[in-house]
Each structure stands twice: as structure tokens, then as C-alpha cells.
Amino acid sequence: MTDNIKLIGKDGLRLDGRKADELRPIKIQAGVLDNADGSAYLEWGNNKVLVAVYGPREAQPKYLQNPAKAIVQVTYNMAAFSSDERVRPGPNRRATEISKITAEALENVILTNQFPRASIDVYIEVIEADAGTRCAGLTAASVAVADAGIPMMNMVSSCAAGKIDGQIVLDLGKKEDNFGQADLPIGLVARTGEIVLLQMDGHLTQDEFKTALKMAMEACKHIHGLQQEALRSRYAVNFADMDDGEAEQ
Amino acid sequence: MTDNIKLIGKDGLRLDGRKADELRPIKIQAGVLDNADGSAYLEWGNNKVLVAVYGPREAQPKYLQNPAKAIVQVTYNMAAFSSDERVRPGPNRRATEISKITAEALENVILTNQFPRASIDVYIEVIEADAGTRCAGLTAASVAVADAGIPMMNMVSSCAAGKIDGQIVLDLGKKEDNFGQADLPIGLVARTGEIVLLQMDGHLTQDEFKTALKMAMEACKHIHGLQQEALRSRYAVNFADMDDGEAEQ
Amino acid sequence: MTDNIKLIGKDGLRLDGRKADELRPIKIQAGVLDNADGSAYLEWGNNKVLVAVYGPREAQPKYLQNPAKAIVQVTYNMAAFSSDERVRPGPNRRATEISKITAEALENVILTNQFPRASIDVYIEVIEADAGTRCAGLTAASVAVADAGIPMMNMVSSCAAGKIDGQIVLDLGKKEDNFGQADLPIGLVARTGEIVLLQMDGHLTQDEFKTALKMAMEACKHIHGLQQEALRSRYAVNFADMDDGEAEQ
Amino acid sequence: MKRTIIPEIKKEMIYKLAQRDCREDDRSPVESRPLTYEINTIGTAEGSARVKLGKTDVLVGVKLQPGEPYPDKPNQGVLMTGCELKPMAHPGFESGAPSEESIEIARVVDRGIRESKMIDMEKLCIEPGKKIWMVFLDIQVINYDGNMFDAATIASVLALHNAIVPASRFDLGDDFPVPVACWPLTTTFIKLHDLLLVDPTLNEELSADLRFTVSIDDNGDFRAMQKGLKGSLTYDDVIRALDIAQKLTLGMRSRLIKGE
């Protein structure tokens, strides 16, 4: 109905002054919660996300246990006040889907076979939402899992590209998400190039898709650096040991 | 409010041209689902019913187990699109009651004491409803239980009689059910004459009741033949072994 | 909105003719239900409350069991027809809170450490409500627990004081509760002076509070006598043995 | 109810007594337990009745409030019947959502009242298509010793016969009695092997193969029936049960009408 909203100005800049391939400001902090085994706080534009991680601990109830490996359980939740319209407490279908794909992305990198019958529980609380919360949540969750000392092969980094005013851009903001033409959130293992989360909705030609996917993958690599930085400043040690020599990047 | 709708014409025939004691067309097919242990598909007028049977299998959760015999669990459900007004998914009080009385009817004929601690699970899905779905469901369920090879003494056959325009008739259609004066669905073990399901609502004098009950019982015997036929054409063998010499009927 | 309703007349008497420190009529009967291990029926003004007690019995499900002592579980419920506006069946937040504080009050006096892994289950049904149902429920529950023969150090007695028209009064009625200024329900171990339930809402100065608390405590002592009387007439024996020499009071 | 086991020896005893036309409490097979009742004991209900049938003790309250009609019945009031079998009434009942057992009781009681046209629903229309009276019939079981169907039906019919539409509370004119026309009553049987017993106790219910309830109107006509449990009835069983039920409900009805 409001496709006539202009999202890119004559100067080629977006509503918030960003260039097409520019991320919003991102701030990540590890180890912010006292009771959790691992935790992280992330600000990404106006997104604000807290993540708590518990585990590996015994999976409860017992029928959930997998005798061969740990299960990864993610609960993504938007706080009641995290959105213009109040979010009714309790699970909904959107949150259920995001929890599922986030768990599947993390399962890819966590060494779950070291912990049979265990559960690794990740609680993602979006306390302010500004488009892109699933990417923010997955990015923060990776840091929190690392903060918990849970063995991972790599961290997952997450970011979206999309299309607004017919142009491929990185990291849609709230208005761009509402009035744009496509959104492509991905989760990437930056070190290996493995895509572990991939969703898309909207309208992309094959060429547009390729451009968008590459743009999002590049951004994930940058975000990976921020994640490492957050862990480094938390532990104030060379992070090389933990992330398998990735620190030089 | 609309008791002035005429359900029987001057020719003595009903809205759909049936005589008082005439059933709607019935078509039964056994063994229609690949994953179920037993199954059946039934069309009865415009009623369309699918039944899947699993078991005997271990009853879950364990506190449901009966150390002396198998439990019979029936889930009757109307698909969202099975009715003019959309049916909200999930259990409701009507479905709960029908599930209960259907299970009790089947329990009468299944040799449950051969399978202590087991469960026999019957799923009845009404995909199109046209009055008489509980009879259609029970009739199809009997065939599906037999198709699963679960030992039964006999099959249950089910049909309703009722009253419209002051006259006792067989097998009410949708309009007859909405604007009629009484409905009397029964479940019968045709071979023995045992009534294993009996409900009634509306208004019947003692004489009317007797007429209606006899009419429904007769119809059940006919339906029993159709059930046997469905199993016979499924297995293409003389069904006599399975249903205890009933095949001659 | 209707603070101009006069709750105390020129004669100093309340709407129902009571003096400031006067209780509504209270009638208690022990042992009124056949199936329960212990029970009581209480009328207090127009409040009518039934209590059933079961236990000590094995706590179910097992994860609720405490290896050191019995748990006390209270379910306070208002019947659908117990109030001018129909009460929707099922738990609500108010009932959950009242159940919790009532259980905590009873836990204080029941010798729970005699029954590890057990549960003592108290069901309070308010069948007619007239303000003060939590006090009525707790008072009746104490009698029902005693009736069940469950060892208690003492009984709990419960009553509220409050403020109407700026004056401290005992035991608010329905209108006084709706249009009054404060309510202070307490539960008291009358023999020892221990306060085991204490809530307050409204507006009380420090002096008003002291007056109200003392008034409610005095009333609890009187109610304790009624509780003992109910048990005495149930068992028609000297109650002294059971309540530790309190019978002389 | 959680699977309540009754010892086989008890079942046999009940059956052997029945074979000699006897019962644990010295009744004949076709005799109901003593009935006592109180009316309008609950001041907050628009109507109420507490019925004791032997040791079965049930309280029914009627509440009315304005609501919207169903689209297909724009000028008729609505009846909503609920029943909860709570732990208070028997240790075998559990807290939580209504069980299938309690749903069946509510629906069978409701059916008898609804199908007999006891309540004149058109008189409960306030404004056609917009506003009607909703009648909430809530069945609260206080002590359970079998045969909730008959006890709850009696209590419901008594409560409705003594209920007042609280029109003035909602600024909808003067209060008036809930418009009721008749006295639908039920008789419930169990079948033990080949024998029928009316008004079963809990022990008898737990021993039974089958339960059968019939609702009968002032003319002796049938308004609702419900067979329960896994057993079966023959045609002759049914006819015999209906005969007995007609007699019993006739006696019960005249007693209730007289207010005895």
C-alpha cells in the first residue's frame, strides 16, 4: 500500500544515512549475567538482545535425552515491551520457528557428541526490536555459548541482506523491512564459509539473490570479528586457543 | 423456528428422494493408508471419513497402562474444512464425548485381554461432514481395526434412525438432522444383536422409539455386510475365517 | 467513585448493624464430607465454604516429593455461581495467590516432618462469597486438617480488620470491602500469638495499623474457640488431648 | 476418575446380591436411594439446589447474564452446562481441565433439559439478533458415590425451577422467573452381566459392564439417552429399562412438584 515510500535518497543513501552495504552499529558484550553459565548482550541498531546459556546439563524431561549427543534447545522470546505494539507473553508461531532454526544453526558448530544425554539451553530475550532480531539473536547466542565454555568448532555469525527500492542492501532497518521488497537472513560459519541458517522472503531474481547472498556473507565475516573481540575483551587473553587460530583474521 | 420446513414430500419421499427406511449410499474401503497398521475410508452420503489404527503397542504414558488388558483410545476429529462453518482445530466437548462412546463400543468387541499394558489407538478424521458422522466413524473404525489384524470377536456396525415430520425414518441427512425431531444413533454387533452404542436426543414416544430402534438395528445388519465386503475385497480371500462364519449372511 | 457511600451510621453502627469490633455470625461444622479424609463446612456472614483434606498420602507427581517432609498443597477455588458476576471455572491469579499463602500458613502448624515424601492436599471451595473468603477458607481448612487426624501443633485462626469511613473495624462485609479504605487479613496461631498469614491493602497510618492488627488478633482468639467447639461436637470428647491443653480457654 | 480398582471379590459379591434381587444397601434393583434436597441455599446464584442421593452430594447453581445469540438462533437464549469432578468429591478425581467423564455428565444433563424444551428460550431474548440471556448451569460435585447423572439432573431442574432472571441488576427491567415448562428427569441403570440396577452406588458403578441413562419428560416420552462403558444391551434390556425409568421418573416428578 505504501510502496511509494522512498527508502533510498537521491544521494544514494538510506533513510538512516547508511550506504547500501553498510551495517548498523553493533556492540557485543560477553559475560553479562551472573547466574547463567554463559551470556551475552548485543546492541545492533536499536535491537537490544540478551542471551543466557546453561549447560551442558542433564536434559529434562528424560525422554528428550539423546544417548548419542547433547540436544540444543533455543528459546527465542520478544519481551512484552520490545515492540511498538505490546507483545503478548507466551510462545507464538513466529517465535517457535525462529527458535527452531536458531537451534539448528548452533547445533552445526557445537560439539554435541561430547555430551550424550545432555542439554545445552539457550535463552534469547529481545528486549528491544528494530528488524533483524533473529540475526542479532543468533550472533549473540554464539558469543554466549562460547562464554559458557561449551566446545564449538567455530562461531556462527548472522546478518541479512535485502532489497529496497529495487536495490540490494545490507542489514534492513525497521522501515526498510516493513516497506522493502525482500529479506535474506543468513547464518554463516565465517571461517569455513558454511551457511547454517538461510531464509528468504520477498522477491529476488537470480542475480539479485547472488548479490545479496554474497553481501550478507561478507558482512558475517565482519561480524565474526566483533564476536571475537567481545570474547577477547571479556577474557583479556589471546583468543587464538579458543577459536582455532582464527585470531589473526 | 423453521419447523415449517417440509422434510417429507407428498409422494412420501424425503428431500433427497429416499424412502423412510432407505440408507444413503455407503462406500467402504479398507487399507487405504500406508503408515497405519490398519485403515479405512468411508463415504456415506456426503460424509467422508478416514480412520487410522495403530496397535497393539505399548501404552504411553505408562500410567495409562492396564496390567490386565489393552486400552482402546479413540480420537474423533472434524477437519477444519469439513463443515460449512470452519471448525476450529483442537479438541472440543462434542468430539470428546464421541471419542469416549466410540472407544467404549469398540472395547466391547476387541479382545483386549490378549494384550495387557498395550494400547489400541484409533484416529477418526471426518474430512467432510453431512450428519451421522459418529455412525460413519464407528463403522469405518471397525473395518480399520480388522484391517490392522487386531483380534475382535465381531465387528460393530453403526447407523441412526430418527423422526422427521412426525415419521420414523432411517439415517438422517444434514437438513433432516437440523430440522428433524429426534435422532437415535446406535452401534450394533450385527451377529449377536448386542447394542454397544446408544444415544438419543429429541422427542420419541415409546412406540416411536421401538420402531426407530428396530429400523436402526436392521440397517446395521445391512451395513455389516458392506463392512465384510470391504475387507473381502481388500484381502481377496474368503472372509469366513476372520469373522467367525459370518460370511454366509 | 462512590467514596460518598456512608458505611457507618450516626449511631456508630455499620450497615448490617454491627459494632466496630463485632464479627459476623460464624458457624463451623467438622466432618461433613464422606469421601474426604477430613472436612469442614463454614458459614461466615453469607460466606459459605467447604473444605476437603486428603493425606498424608504419597505426593504425585514424584518430583514434588520432599525427602525431608510432607508438602502442603492448597487449592482455593470460587464456584462459578459464588459471586454476583459468574466466576469462570479454572485457576486465576487471585486464586493462585490465596492458595499459596494459605498453604504457607498451614505449613507452619502441621508436623510435616513426620511424613517425608507425602502430600497433604487441602481443597477449599467457596460456594458463596461475601468478602473475607480467604479468612473463611483458612479457618475452615484448619478444622478440616484436624478432622483428618493430621498432627498439628496448633490450629490457625483467621480474620481481617479494616478501615471504613476512617474508622478501624473488624471483619469487613462485601460493601465495606468494596467501598472501604483498607483491609488487613491475618492468620494467627491463637495459642502462641504467631502471625502466619498477613496481607494488607489500602491505606493505614502506623497507629491505625496497630489498632487494626490488635483487633484482628483478638478476633482470631475468639474464632479459635469456635474451631475447637466444632471439633468437640464432632467427636463429642474432650478436645484437650488433641490441642495440647487448649480446651480450657 | 483415575483407574480405581475394585477387588474382584467385591464385584462378585455385588453380583451375587443382585441375583437375589438384593443390594449392599438393602435396596431392590429398581429402587433409588433416599433423596433429600435444599433449594436456593446460595444467595449469589440466580437459582440453586443441593441434592443428596444416598451419599452422592451435588450442588447446582444457575447464573444468568446478557450475551449475544448464536447467528442461526437470533431470538433465543443460550444454555451452557458445565460440570467439574474435583478432588473434593472423591480422591480419584484430579484437578485441572474437565475430564471426559465430567464432559459426558454435563452433556447428558444438558441434553435432557434442552431436548425437553424445559426452558422457553424465546422468552430469554432481550433484543433479537443482538442480546439474549445466557443461562449458565454449573454442576459442582461435593461428594461422589455414583450416579451423577440422576443427581445432577434433579439438582439442575430444581435450580432452574427456582431461578430468577436478574434483569434489574443489568438495567433490563424487572426481574422475572426463568421461564420453565416441565420436569425432565433421568433414570440411570447399570448392567451387571445380565442384571439391571437403577441408581448405582460408586461400588456398583465400578463393578458394572455398562451404564445407561434415559431422560423422560412429563408425558413419559423419551428426550435423551446415553449408553456408557464397554458393555452391551439387548433390545429387550432397553425396553425393560425404559419401562422401569418411566415409572421411577413419574414418581420422582410428582414428589418434586409437590415440593416433598
Place this chain on the structure above:
Amino acid sequence: MKRTIIPEIKKEMIYKLAQRDCREDDRSPVESRPLTYEINTIGTAEGSARVKLGKTDVLVGVKLQPGEPYPDKPNQGVLMTGCELKPMAHPGFESGAPSEESIEIARVVDRGIRESKMIDMEKLCIEPGKKIWMVFLDIQVINYDGNMFDAATIASVLALHNAIVPASRFDLGDDFPVPVACWPLTTTFIKLHDLLLVDPTLNEELSADLRFTVSIDDNGDFRAMQKGLKGSLTYDDVIRALDIAQKLTLGMRSRLIKGE
């Protein structure tokens, strides 16, 4: 689905076959199973279709009823897509609230239809800001043998293409076809180690590291994608999958349009 274990040896067999471009049912890696379908078999639905893709059997019904628009889209109809994976379809499914698996299916099917703008939502406005048509798309799985995504999408698209707005039933004028514009279709892959297979059977799904679905419109453009399961895709995997999907949906679309 409850954790369904498939023996390691079975997994290996499936992988070894795939390495030789073979599959259990003799298909090639990029070949779908045989498709058959029936349209408008359900008389009570405004539109319906039953689709069999190999042994996967799914029934979709469309219902429409008047409702209120969302405040931010006052002149648009509303699409609600539901899916239930019930025990009928596979012994590993459980009764009760929709599982996360069924929610994912419903949301991915919904996304393909919604994002392709298949339904002209503005034509489903009855009175702006007040009344619109709600389109309920209910996916009922009858037999589950893998790849619900494609089967449910085909059935949904067929059901919508043959659905009628029941305006006359609600006194809202003449009935008219649900306004649909195009044929969004999906292709679903699994990845076994390094290999991609389309239209997986249940055994293949249970052996898979990853599932990937792409929804493609009449122009061959992408409208929705969803990666599932714990595995990962490379950039090249994605591009290759999209190429295959474009070809397969093109063929499928022309077949469906011709009514074959």
C-alpha cells in the same frame, strides 16, 4: 515427530546409492516422485485438493469467512495457514498442540503463497477498515513419507486456484472465484554429506544433514527460502539447488496449469 531413529546402515545405503546418482525408488537425484491429485473432493470446503507425491498424501481445504482487517492493512483480506501432523499420518506424530515441525511447514507454505502475491488481497476487502474475507488454508496430512513442503504447497495452490468466495452464504452478493494470480511452487532438497537430492522420502529425510526449500514464481524468481536441520550449505550448493529448482518448478507449473 518423536525422535525416529533410522539405522546407520540404512543411512549409509542411501548415501552410497546417491553417490551413484541412484535412489531407493530408482529416481535420479533431481527427479521428483510421481504426482497425482484430485481437486474439490470436499464439498464443504470453498476449495480443496488432495495431492499424492509418492506415498506422501496431503489434503488441503480452503474456508473463507468475513472478519476484521488488520489495522495496518485496512483494505486487504487475511490469509491464515495451519498444518497439523497427526498420528494418522505417521506413528511418530503425536496428538496435541501443533509441533514446531508442523508450524514450520505451515509458515513456509504460507510464505511462498504470500510473498508471490498469488492471492489479490485487495479484492478480498468487503468494506475498508471494517470487513474483509479471511482465507483459512488448512493442511491435513493423511500419510507422511517425507517432503511435506512441496506436497502441501502444490495442494494449497491447487485448492486456492479452485476456490470460490462464498459471498452469497453470508448475504454479501454473488459468489466469485478467489482472486489468484500465479502458481508459486517449491522444490525441497536434502543434503547427504556433499550430495543434494530433491523431493526426499521419509527415509531420506531421516538420513539427511540438511533440508532446503525454495519457492519460485511464474518468472523463475525466488519468493521464499528455508534451510532446516543442523547441516550446512556452501554458496555453490545454494546456487546449484536454485538452478535445479527453477527447472523443476517450471515443469511442474506447466503441468498443473494444463490440469494434467
Place this chain on the structure above:
Amino acid sequence: MKRTIIPEIKKEMIYKLAQRDCREDDRSPVESRPLTYEINTIGTAEGSARVKLGKTDVLVGVKLQPGEPYPDKPNQGVLMTGCELKPMAHPGFESGAPSEESIEIARVVDRGIRESKMIDMEKLCIEPGKKIWMVFLDIQVINYDGNMFDAATIASVLALHNAIVPASRFDLGDDFPVPVACWPLTTTFIKLHDLLLVDPTLNEELSADLRFTVSIDDNGDFRAMQKGLKGSLTYDDVIRALDIAQKLTLGMRSRLIKGE
């Protein structure tokens, strides 16, 4: 919280310290933990505050939206207070429906605010009998180390004092501050045998026989009280607790008003 066991030796240690007027964290029995807070950190909330009381960390957000008044209060806004104790805050908390513990917290916080008449509800009426502002106060616990009652009350009062009615978003005129009048604050005690300690840590709470919360208004008058846990208070305990609470809330209030 799942039954969290604290070793007996820990309990004894806490009690022995308390007997010497000491505590694990070197506070006196009548001293609160250090308080820090931030205001309006959540841009999407109409008002918000994050409060840390020692290691207890709580975030409260206020949302307002138009709704219907209660029939008996046609010209008053409505306050709805919710609290969720989620696993994020402590491993002993579980996902799912609010626990009785979280319901109690929400209700006690609500009571203090409501009974003090902090919010001028009549100024939140939009159209009498038809439309009022609903105030949603949502308490999100981030890290739990005891005494949610005081931390949540402080955060709620701060969030309300800084909240804006978003009238313009709903085309209802200009935005304006939520009309608040005062600063109701609570003090929470535990009792260890005969000793009272304010602002308990989680370890202290788990060692306690009793918890007692009192809500006090700007005049030092009482607005709400709540005793929790199985223990008991004497008359003298209560009076002594109220004296302490009056002093502590007085200091806290003047500090908050100054914005320190």
C-alpha cells in the same frame, strides 16, 4: 523456582553471621544492597527502567494502548502487571506459564502501586464507558539474586514516572506523561529464627523461615503488606519491621526523586 536446596551448613553460617549483626556481603541487617538504575533504555517502551539491587537485575517496561474500561469503573484507566521468572534469570526457573511465585511478585508490586493511587486513573479515561488507556507493566527478571519485590517495585515506579502516553500514535491527540502522583516503595525482610534482615540475597531467602514485604507511601503510611513462606511473625516483629521500612523507604525515595 524448583526446590533449590541450600546446604544446612550454609544456612547456619548465615544465621550465625546475622546473630553478630553481620551478613555475607558485609551489610548490616537493616542495610539494602547497592542500587544502580538506568531509565528509558528501551526505545519501544512508553517508559522503562532497569534496576540492579546487588546482583538482582530487573527490567520493567511500560506499554499503553487504548482499551475498554471495566463496567464498574467506566471512567478509569486499567493497570495490568505481569512478571515472568524465566530461566535466563536463574537456572531454577522454568519456561512456561507464570509460576505461583511470579504471580505473587506481580500482584504484590501491583498492589503497592494501585493502593497508593500513584497513577491517576481518571486522567487515563479517553471516553467514559467506552475507551480508556490500559497500562501494561511488564517485569522481566534478568538476573535473580533475591528480593524481587523491592527491585521490581523500584523499577516499576521509575518506569511509570518516566512514561509517556502515546496518544498521537493512536490519533488521540498529543502525547502526555503518564499522570503519576507519588513514590510508593517497598521494603522486604526475611526472618531467620528470631532475626530480621532487609533486602535478602537469594542465599538468605533460601535460608529464611519467612519473607515480609511492606509498601509505604510518601507520608510513611502503609499501602500493602505481604507475608510469605511458612514462618511466623510476632506482633513485635511486625512493628519493628514497619519502623525499619519507614526509614529505609524514606531514604530511598528522596534519593530516587533527586535522580541519584
